[in-house]
Structures are given as C-alpha cells and as structure tokens.
Amino acid sequence: LVKRFIQHLCGAVMTATLLGRSLCQVSLRCMHALSSQTQMVLRPSSLIITNRRFLPKPGPNIQYKFDLTPLKSMPYTHKPITIRRLGGRNPETGKKVNQRVGGGYNFDWLWISFRRIGPTDGTFYEEKVLEVRRDGIQTAFIALVAGTRGRRWILATENMKAGDVIKTSCHLPRILIKAEEGDSWPVGALVPGTVVNSVELYPGCPDERILAKNAGTSVIIQKRVDNRVVILLPNKHELRILPECMATVGRLSNVNRNKQHWGSMNMKRRMGIRQGSGLWHRKDGYCGRKIHPLPPAKIVDGPPGPAPENYAVSLNKRHMNALFVLFSCFLRTVRHTVRFSMHFKKEELKKAAQSVEINPKAEIILQAPYDNIKIVEINAFNHSDFHILYKFRTNRPDGIQISPVYGYIKPNDGEIFAAEFLPITGIPPFTDRCTLYCVALPKNYSTSTKPRDMWKKPVVKVMVPERKVIRVTYLNESGHLYPKSVEAVYDDKDDD
Structure with missing residues (x-):
C-alpha cells in the first residue's frame, strides 16, 4: 500500500512539473491575447526584478501594544x-x-x-x-x-x-x-x-x-x-x-x-519586551556602511495619498527564484533588466574580455544561461560613416523572446538588443542561442526599404575593413561561461 501511494505521489509531481514547463512555452504565445494593462505588467522591459539579497531594509514593525x-x-x-x-x-x-x-x-x-x-x-x-x-x-x-x-x-x-x-x-x-x-x-x-x-x-x-x-x-x-x-x-x-x-x-x-544598561x-x-533570536551573526563586507548623499528636502503639504494599487500576477516555479515588485508606484520603463543569482559576486566581473573577428556578415552567438531565466542585452555601437543593416535571430523562437528583430543602425549611433531565455528541461543547453547578423551598407544606399525586405533580396556587395573586433564580456558562474553584456563596436577609423 505504501509503495502504491508513493507511485501515485510521484506521478502527480511529474504531471505538475510538465504542466509548469508547458506554461513557460505558452506564456509568450498568449501575450497578444491579454489586456494592455496585463501586458504592461508582464512585459520584461517594465518589470522591476529584485533579488532577495538586494531588497531594501524593512521598516519598523507595528508593535500592537495597546488597543486605543x-x-x-x-x-x-x-x-x-x-x-x-x-x-x-x-x-x-x-x-x-x-x-x-x-x-x-x-x-x-x-x-x-x-x-x-x-x-x-x-x-x-x-x-x-x-x-x-x-x-x-x-x-x-x-x-x-x-x-x-x-x-x-x-x-x-x-x-x-x-x-x-x-x-x-x-x-x-x-x-x-x-x-x-x-x-x-x-x-x-x-x-x-x-x-x-x-x-x-x-x-x-x-x-x-x-x-x-x-x-x-x-x-x-x-x-x-x-x-x-x-x-x-x-x-x-x-x-x-x-x-x-x-x-x-x-x-x-x-x-x-x-x-x-538593562542588566x-x-x-x-518585565517591561513587556520579549527576546529575539539568540543566533549571533558575524558582520562581513556586505554589512559595511554605505555612504550615500542626502536626499533633497521633502515638501509636506498634508496627509499622504491613498495606497497604490497592487497588481497580482501568477508565477510558476521558475519565476519564483526572485521577488517581483509590481506596485504601480514603482512601475517605470526600464530598458533591460538582468536577474542575478543568489551567489553573484562582483569579483567575477573582472574577467578578461574575449575578441572575435568581424566579417561583412558578422554573427554574435549568445550562449543561454541554463540555471534560471536570464535577460541578456547587447549594446551595438556604429562609429562608422555608413548604415548597418541587422537582424536578430534565435533557434528557439517559442522559448526565447528577442527585440528588436530587424532594423538599421545609423552612423555614429547605437542600438540595444534584448533576449529573454526561457530554458526548458530536456533540451541541451548548447542549443539555446541567439544570433545577431550585421551587414554594412554603402553610403549612397537608400534606407527607405523596410529592413525585413532587405534580407529577402541579395544584399549589395560592400567594402568592409578587415580585422574589426567585437568585444564580448563573459561572466563565470557555476562553471558555465555566459555573457552578462555584449558590446559590439564597428569602427572604420580605428582598429582598436
């Protein structure tokens, strides 16, 4: 009887796990069917993702001593x-x-x-x-x-x-x-x-x-x-x-x-104060005092306004590795957000940068982090005197949300790309990737054509200088190398 009960329990757990994985795939497909307010809350660019370690200090708790x-x-x-x-x-x-x-x-x-x-x-x-x-x-x-x-x-x-x-x-x-x-x-x-x-x-x-x-x-x-x-x-x-x-x-x-002294x-x-936890914690560098500038003088005219409205969002198991702060007063437009793990260390950002060669059709392949959901960003800068045509692709469009997909980068301008990886168990981690294709256009070439149509017809041959480098910054975590941010620099004036 106990053996049969354990078998049924394991079957129920596996069913719930498969259902959660399916919800990860369906969430991106069903975004267009939601209301505009729900899309604003669930959109990665407007979410404020706060790790448990970086939460603000809680305020004083209500004492509730007397009933007044x-x-x-x-x-x-x-x-x-x-x-x-x-x-x-x-x-x-x-x-x-x-x-x-x-x-x-x-x-x-x-x-x-x-x-x-x-x-x-x-x-x-x-x-x-x-x-x-x-x-x-x-x-x-x-x-x-x-x-x-x-x-x-x-x-x-x-x-x-x-x-x-x-x-x-x-x-x-x-x-x-x-x-x-x-x-x-x-x-x-x-x-x-x-x-x-x-x-x-x-x-x-x-x-x-x-x-x-x-x-x-x-x-x-x-x-x-x-x-x-x-x-x-x-x-x-x-x-x-x-x-x-x-x-x-x-x-x-x-x-x-x-x-x-209390003694x-x-x-x-005797004074109505009960003792707290007796566990002693040694202070480390994290507990050091941080000197911040004083805020400007706050103007007080009257009583505070009503409390902001809360937004309730259903989260699955993969979303619960960080705390989502979804109050309307905290909602602001954020370009990109990177969710760090619990064991994030600043020393790991000091890794040496890696260089790759650039071609007329350059590819930047981003290896997806597979421990939890990540949002990776690419900052592409065009310091040349001609337009650059790009397209942003992924091998798993149902599990990776990318933006933008097609477009031009003007001379002496830049573009920011974002890719949100939603890994699913059963797919090898090395098959999750995004690729950014870049093609340099001649100076006299018209950019009135839609970028999506430009990739359907043959692109005009252009002269691209050799030995152009795209610098890629990597972050080492749990034995895996994945990019925290990628900065692509295309310059025809300076080889460095």
Missing part, C-alpha cells in the same frame, strides 16, 4: 485608564504580528496630550507644571500641567520642573521670536536655530504623524524657503513644512536613556 480604539469615543482625562493589552496581536484578525511584544508588568496607562492648542489673537494660554515623573510606557518623562481648561499630561522637556509656567500660542507674528523652553509656538514664529520637539508634520495631523516624541530627541529649525519652514531631523534629512505647524521649544527629557533579559521581560 475606546479613546475615540470618550473625553480626555488625566486619571489612569484601563486599556486592553494586545501583546503584539492584530486587534482585527487576532494573529500574532510582533513576536517581541507581550507580557511584563501592568503600568498605569496615562493619556498623553501631544498637541498644544492656543489662541490665535496674540495672547497666551498659560499652564503650571505640577509634577514631573517617569512613565512606564513613554520613553521621555511626563509632566502634569494645570490651566483654566483642566489638567493634562504632556511630554516634559529637558529642564522642565515643578512650578514652571509654560505658554501656548498659535499666533504668527511679523517679527520672529526667541521663545523659552517649554513654550509652544508655530514653527513659522521661531527664529532659525531653535531646537524644538513634538513637531506637527502638517497642521492637525494625528499623533502618529508628530515628529520627535522619544526621549532625548529634537528637531532644529533651519531656515524659511518659499513660505515654508525647513527643519532638520535627527537623521540629517530635511523637511519643508507649513509655518502653521505647532512645536514645543526645547529638547525632550531623559536624554541618557540610550546609555542605560539582564529579565528586566526587558
């Missing part, structure tokens, strides 16, 4: 509130999203007011600091302030203490002011060089969009350009925000928090 949904339907209070703890689970699906969140002591959850709202007629709203204390949830110290509107908790600045009087104003004066620490003003009312915290990204933004809320963080006001205020973030990036955005003067408290992992568990 009940706060939307209740008035503000300075008293401790009982909030349901999520423990790293999504409140809608209930699935575990963040593995490092969960457990720990129960702390009093205090409602922090990150936004300071004041009058706009030039007067101030004053509040007195009653106490400054630590908080088990916020990294910075918090302060209890009292005013005519009641009591509330705010983030304490570095030198804030009990008994201080802080002011809040939303007025934009004609002359810039130098405010004191703890006061809240619009960024357009403060002089350049002022250190601020709790900066709104745009007027009326939610608490998640407020900048510099962690312990010891701050933002510096740089200058004013085109009715916008340029601020410098801690990561040296610049933002251009509206002058009406509110900010608190000073640096947040608990500056030395990043220098404190043991048990202390982190």
Whole structure:
C-alpha cells in the first residue's frame, strides 16, 4: 500500500512539473491575447526584478501594544485608564504580528496630550507644571500641567520642573521670536536655530504623524524657503513644512536613556519586551556602511495619498527564484533588466574580455544561461560613416523572446538588443542561442526599404575593413561561461 501511494505521489509531481514547463512555452504565445494593462505588467522591459539579497531594509514593525480604539469615543482625562493589552496581536484578525511584544508588568496607562492648542489673537494660554515623573510606557518623562481648561499630561522637556509656567500660542507674528523652553509656538514664529520637539508634520495631523516624541530627541529649525519652514531631523534629512505647524521649544527629557544598561533579559521581560533570536551573526563586507548623499528636502503639504494599487500576477516555479515588485508606484520603463543569482559576486566581473573577428556578415552567438531565466542585452555601437543593416535571430523562437528583430543602425549611433531565455528541461543547453547578423551598407544606399525586405533580396556587395573586433564580456558562474553584456563596436577609423 505504501509503495502504491508513493507511485501515485510521484506521478502527480511529474504531471505538475510538465504542466509548469508547458506554461513557460505558452506564456509568450498568449501575450497578444491579454489586456494592455496585463501586458504592461508582464512585459520584461517594465518589470522591476529584485533579488532577495538586494531588497531594501524593512521598516519598523507595528508593535500592537495597546488597543486605543475606546479613546475615540470618550473625553480626555488625566486619571489612569484601563486599556486592553494586545501583546503584539492584530486587534482585527487576532494573529500574532510582533513576536517581541507581550507580557511584563501592568503600568498605569496615562493619556498623553501631544498637541498644544492656543489662541490665535496674540495672547497666551498659560499652564503650571505640577509634577514631573517617569512613565512606564513613554520613553521621555511626563509632566502634569494645570490651566483654566483642566489638567493634562504632556511630554516634559529637558529642564522642565515643578512650578514652571509654560505658554501656548498659535499666533504668527511679523517679527520672529526667541521663545523659552517649554513654550509652544508655530514653527513659522521661531527664529532659525531653535531646537524644538513634538513637531506637527502638517497642521492637525494625528499623533502618529508628530515628529520627535522619544526621549532625548529634537528637531532644529533651519531656515524659511518659499513660505515654508525647513527643519532638520535627527537623521540629517530635511523637511519643508507649513509655518502653521505647532512645536514645543526645547529638547525632550531623559536624554541618557540610550546609555542605560538593562542588566539582564529579565528586566526587558518585565517591561513587556520579549527576546529575539539568540543566533549571533558575524558582520562581513556586505554589512559595511554605505555612504550615500542626502536626499533633497521633502515638501509636506498634508496627509499622504491613498495606497497604490497592487497588481497580482501568477508565477510558476521558475519565476519564483526572485521577488517581483509590481506596485504601480514603482512601475517605470526600464530598458533591460538582468536577474542575478543568489551567489553573484562582483569579483567575477573582472574577467578578461574575449575578441572575435568581424566579417561583412558578422554573427554574435549568445550562449543561454541554463540555471534560471536570464535577460541578456547587447549594446551595438556604429562609429562608422555608413548604415548597418541587422537582424536578430534565435533557434528557439517559442522559448526565447528577442527585440528588436530587424532594423538599421545609423552612423555614429547605437542600438540595444534584448533576449529573454526561457530554458526548458530536456533540451541541451548548447542549443539555446541567439544570433545577431550585421551587414554594412554603402553610403549612397537608400534606407527607405523596410529592413525585413532587405534580407529577402541579395544584399549589395560592400567594402568592409578587415580585422574589426567585437568585444564580448563573459561572466563565470557555476562553471558555465555566459555573457552578462555584449558590446559590439564597428569602427572604420580605428582598429582598436
């Protein structure tokens, strides 16, 4: 019974494999039957193929510590509130999203007011600091302030203490002011060089969009350009925000928090931080710091737009050796894309170039890489004073997609050719190839005839200089030689 079950299982696997191979052959034939939007996504020139090794660094994961949904339907209070703890689970699906969140002591959850709202007629709203204390949830110290509107908790600045009087104003004066620490003003009312915290990204933004809320963080006001205020973030990036955005003067408290030692992992568990992987990884040259130029200042006018639309594409087993990023915001016209393998090394590009002789009818044969799907490109340059007639051919048109097929190369101009190899098991790898035929035309020969018709009739004899060389760059991988890029140079002036 077990033997019969294994035989049926092997038969099912072979059937699925043969079906996948057939889909590879049919995919190119059925491209014309798809919609224009699907062709744009599946076209090799518009796909952005990203290897797993070269993926961008992922952003911070959502923590899911507390369920703050009940706060939307209740008035503000300075008293401790009982909030349901999520423990790293999504409140809608209930699935575990963040593995490092969960457990720990129960702390009093205090409602922090990150936004300071004041009058706009030039007067101030004053509040007195009653106490400054630590908080088990916020990294910075918090302060209890009292005013005519009641009591509330705010983030304490570095030198804030009990008994201080802080002011809040939303007025934009004609002359810039130098405010004191703890006061809240619009960024357009403060002089350049002022250190601020709790900066709104745009007027009326939610608490998640407020900048510099962690312990010891701050933002510096740089200058004013085109009715916008340029601020410098801690990561040296610049933002251009509206002058009406509110900010608190000073640096947040608990500056030395990043220098404190936890002592043991048990202390982190008490704070609701679960340990991650204990596997130690040695850093190599890949982990070295890459120095990139800073991006230009980003202009922020309001909330971000809707999320881009995703394109769903069915991929077979041969396509899954790399990750296809198919978001509409990332779709751009790329001439050619080469998919590297997982064991790609830059040192292999330093191989010596190989030379071949050129004839009036030159052939460039590209050996197909057979380990996975590859897109090979040829850059052909014509530095002569006459036109070159070419045709691009392949011995397996059902499995190799080439473009362009026929055409002319103008004098002192170039052409880029692309060939996508779709290897199929059962065909010897040395039978997969593409050939580029080049014929030099005389200077007085007319190019009004279609290039496809030129190859059907006898081509006029032309004089082609001897010892012309086409340089071919090869890349060695897994014991096979295949071209990563081919550069063909035809020049009648210089033999080199």
